[in-house]
Amino acid sequence: MKALILVGGFGTRLRPLTLSVPKPLVDFANKPMILHQIEALKAIGVTEVVLAINYQPEVMLNFLKDFEKKLGIKITCSQETEPLGTAGPLALARDKLIDDSGEPFFVLNSDVISEYPLKQMIEFHKSHGGEASIMVTKVDEPSKYGVVVMEESTGQVERFVEKPKLFVGNKINAGIYLLDPSVLDRIELRPTSIEKEVFPNIAAEKKLFAMVLPGFWMDIGQPKDYITGLRLYLDSLKKKSSPKLASGPHIIGNVLVDESAKIGEGCLIGPDVAIGPGCVVESGVRLSRCTVMRGVRIKKHSCISSSIIGWHSTVGQWARVENMTILGEDVHVGDEIYSNGGVVLPHKEIKSSILKPEIVM
Amino acid sequence: MGTSEERVVAVIMVGGPTKGTRFRPLSLNIPKPLFPLAGQPMVHHPISACKTIPNLAQIYLVGFYEEREFALYVSSISNELRVPVRYLREDKPHGSAGGLYNFRDLIMEDNPSHIVLLNCDVCCSFPLPGMLEAHRRYGGMGTILVIKVSPESANQFGELVADPVTNELLHYTEKPETFVSDRINCGAYIFTPDIFTAIQGVSSQRKDRATLRRLSSFEALQPPNRSPPSDFVRLDQDILSPLAGKKQLYVYETMDFWEQIKTPGMSLKCSALYLAQFRFTSPHLLASSDGRKNATICGDVYIHPSAKVHPTAKIGPNVSISANARIGAGVRLISCIILDDVEIKENAVVIHAIVGWKSSIGRWSRVQAAGDYNAKLGVTILGESVTVEDEVVVINSIILPNKTLNVSVQEEIIL
Numbered sequence: 001m002k003a004l005i006l007v008g009g010f011g012t013r014l015r016p017l018t019l020s021v022p023k024p025l026v027d028f029a030n031k032p033m034i035l036h037q038i039e040a041l042k043a044i045g046v047t048e049v050v051l052a053i054n055y056q057p058e059v060m061l062n063f064l065k066d067f068e069k070k071l072g073i074k075i076t077c078s079q080e081t082e083p084l085g086t087a088g089p090l091a092l093a094r095d096k097l098i099d100d101s102g103e104p105f106f107v108l109n110s111d112v113i114s115e116y117p118l119k120q121m122i123e124f125h126k127s128h129g130g131e132a133s134i135m136v137t138k139v140d141e142p143s144k145y146g147v148v149v150m151e152e153s154t155g156q157v158e159r160f161v162e163k164p165k166l167f168v169g170n171k172i173n174a175g176i177y178l179l180d181p182s183v184l185d186r187i188e189l190r191p192t193s194i195e196k197e198v199f200p201n202i203a204a205e206k207k208l209f210a211m212v213l214p215g216f217w218m219d220i221g222q223p224k225d226y227i228t229g230l231r232l233y234l235d236s237l238k239k240k241s242s243p244k245l246a247s248g249p250h251i252i253g254n255v256l257v258d259e260s261a262k263i264g265e266g267c268l269i270g271p272d273v274a275i276g277p278g279c280v281v282e283s284g285v286r287l288s289r290c291t292v293m294r295g296v297r298i299k300k301h302s303c304i305s306s307s308i309i310g311w312h313s314t315v316g317q318w319a320r321v322e323n324m325t326i327l328g329e330d331v332h333v334g335d336e337i338y339s340n341g342g343v344v345l346p347h348k349e350i351k352s353s354i355l356k357p358e359i360v361m
Numbered sequence: 362m363g364t365s366e367e368r369v370v371a372v373i374m375v376g377g378p379t380k381g382t383r384f385r386p387l388s389l390n391i392p393k394p395l396f397p398l399a400g401q402p403m404v405h406h407p408i409s410a411c412k413t414i415p416n417l418a419q420i421y422l423v424g425f426y427e428e429r430e431f432a433l434y435v436s437s438i439s440n441e442l443r444v445p446v447r448y449l450r451e452d453k454p455h456g457s458a459g460g461l462y463n464f465r466d467l468i469m470e471d472n473p474s475h476i477v478l479l480n481c482d483v484c485c486s487f488p489l490p491g492m493l494e495a496h497r498r499y500g501g502m503g504t505i506l507v508i509k510v511s512p513e514s515a516n517q518f519g520e521l522v523a524d525p526v527t528n529e530l531l532h533y534t535e536k537p538e539t540f541v542s543d544r545i546n547c548g549a550y551i552f553t554p555d556i557f558t559a560i561q562g563v564s565s566q567r568k569d570r571a572t573l574r575r576l577s578s579f580e581a582l583q584p585p586n587r588s589p590p591s592d593f594v595r596l597d598q599d600i601l602s603p604l605a606g607k608k609q610l611y612v613y614e615t616m617d618f619w620e621q622i623k624t625p626g627m628s629l630k631c632s633a634l635y636l637a638q639f640r641f642t643s644p645h646l647l648a649s650s651d652g653r654k655n656a657t658i659c660g661d662v663y664i665h666p667s668a669k670v671h672p673t674a675k676i677g678p679n680v681s682i683s684a685n686a687r688i689g690a691g692v693r694l695i696s697c698i699i700l701d702d703v704e705i706k707e708n709a710v711v712i713h714a715i716v717g718w719k720s721s722i723g724r725w726s727r728v729q730a731a732g733d734y735n736a737k738l739g740v741t742i743l744g745e746s747v748t749v750e751d752e753v754v755v756i757n758s759i760i761l762p763n764k765t766l767n768v769s770v771q772e773e774i775i776l
Contacts, residue, residue, distance in 0.1 A: 010763040361386065361759070
């Protein structure tokens with residue numbers, strides 16, 4: 001079985017992190033974002049994953065070589081020379097997605113994290129016999145998104161409404177699709193929107209069905225949602241009683257600590273924290289609701305909350321970092337510095353406090 | 362005694378990537394020395410100045426960038442100016458004088474009688490022939506280019522005191538807290554090969570002191586030695602300051618313009634200074650509105666031959682337009698740098714801005730800033746491939762590469 005992951009864009013909303021690596025390789029819960037999806041696909045028997053990309057292909061291709069071997073799944077790239085929207089890339093990758101088996105293929109949006117109940121989705125697809133299945137998820141504020149209006153009992157999709165002013169429903173497109181090969185005949189090789197052009201056509205023929213996604217869902221394409229997403233993800237690990245979660249007297253709530261990370265004495269870590277490979281957390285440090293990426297050193301007595309600390313950065317002694325501070329790669333926050341929402345580009349030293357949210361170039 | 366065999370080698374320090382974050386966001390896409398001012402890469406201006414020296418044997422560019430970043434430029438400029446230009450990469454920081462010393466064997470290969478040392482990120486008229494002549498008269502080891510600035514701003518630089526008659530350097534101090542002098546170091550020097558002996562002297566002195574420390578057990582209890590490694594030699598603190606007043610160093614004063622190019626805002630100001638200089642040195646480079654076929658030109662304007670400008674556009678003063686840019690009908694450009702492959706659509710207005718490579722400015726849109734070269738958001742900067750949609754207004758803002766603006770913004774940095 002095959003799958004396509006829409007990687008697309010420049011990831012500008014996740015800057016400054018995406019100034020160092022392309023977005024799918026930004027770590028989430030100690031693993032490159034795209035690896036979460038590739039592993040879920042491998043688990044249900046997908047043998048080949050196509051990445052639809054248009055930016056920094058060399059970096060992606062290097063990453064793929066490593067993971068192809070480790071995971072035992074074939075990973076290829078389909079590179080757009082001009083942006084093709086959300087449907088065009090499928091036409092571009094046509095030859096890679098169709099084989100003689102006639103099996104449906106998955107399409108995932110790379111910004112999304114969720115439980116990935118892909119096996120259930122396959123069964124749902126078989127049971128309704130339509131041409132396309134999409135996952136939808138329930139949200140509190142549907143008018144920020146594209147709402148999917150569907151018949152409750154069968155899941156048959158009636159229509160899509162972009163950012164509706166009046167309430168028409170609370171289910172939105174979760175960015176996970178299972179499509180029959182015949183869908184590719186509906187997509188031309190030009191910039192095309194799957195929500196505005198392709199799906200409405202299939203829905204009109206009553207061949208598009210939606211399944212409500214069980215479990216959590218988050219679009220982690222921007223820092224605020226990334227931090228919320230980590231909470232949801234760690235929560236779901238807890239529900240499954242995952243052994244990956246850390247435990248101990250210095251741990252509160254759900255915390256992920258890579259086995260190569262070191263944590264000093266007298267620390268209090270959690271809730272909702274991920275500490276990456278090779279990190280050193282010195283003694284007396286307080287971490288809550290934050291992500292600490294590979295190779296970071298957090299010095300003694302400092303306090304970090306609701307922030308993301310980029311690869312190989314350091315946070316000085318007694319520093320206080322909070323309120324959506326995002327440190328890019330190789331940023332060094334001096335001792336005793338306070339950062340309130342500083343967004344710092346890579347390779348900087350912060351020698352004076354940032355009192356209100358600002359971008360430091 | 363000058364002979365016709367006297368050769369000169371020039372060394373231009375170009376710096377490196379991680380140190381210069383002040384030039385962001387432009388430095389995210391191009392090494393600062395290659396950013397164009399008045400239509401030519403920044404480093405081109407000191408290189409052209411070196412070309413005015415008789416018997417110039419070689420120009421070396423010294424920096425921390427990867428060789429491949431300079432390979433194309435160096436080969437094309439060597440051909441164009443018919444003088445060998447070579448890029449040398451420093452493997453680790455040696456300090457401003459240590460870097461020169463690090464490559465002394467290469468520099469001395471041509472057996473030069475004089476070595477010119479320039480900083481790339483200085484915007485200056487580089488009066489090198491006059492300076493060389495003065496250096497010969499003084500007969501010292503080195504001559505420093507100096508300029509008079511306002512007393513309030515002098516403490517950002519190295520301040521010098523010189524004998525008004527002999528021009529000997531009497532005193533030098535780097536960024537002093539109290540006022541010393543309103544004459545400052547421009548970052549351009551001429552040395553005789555004795556400079557290498559002087560730098561080596563500093564190195565060995567440091568080594569001896571370090572060895573001495575190890576012998577004293579009291580010193581061994583002190584916290585780790587914070588002084589730099591022995592081969593790290595700074596020109597200002599380690600050479601100029603100690604040698605002042607010893608009849609070895611002299612000054613040569615320039616009355617022309619001088620600025621440091623540290624930020625993108627300053628690059629716009631310096632582009633204007635070089636455009637003004639072209640009017641005297643190379644007027645054929647500047648655009649002029651002759652006849653109805655060409656656009657209206659005010660003041661100093663550079664337009665690359667491959668750029669297309671609609672005849673109804675009005676360009677200038679202080680505008681520089683790079684290769685393959687397309688300027689549409691009715692466009693007004695004032696005080697801006699338009700980089701390669703930019704498209705500016707009909708009736709748009711750009712004032713006090715830098716528009717990055719391949720960007721697109723929509724019809725009737727307005728990209729402008731107050732024009733304060735020193736303020737963080739004083740010049741609007743659009744990074745590479747930024748799209749400003751029709752009728753959108755962008756004021757006093759910095760937009761990073763690959764963004765599309767479909768709503769107006771003011772006083773913002775957009776990542």
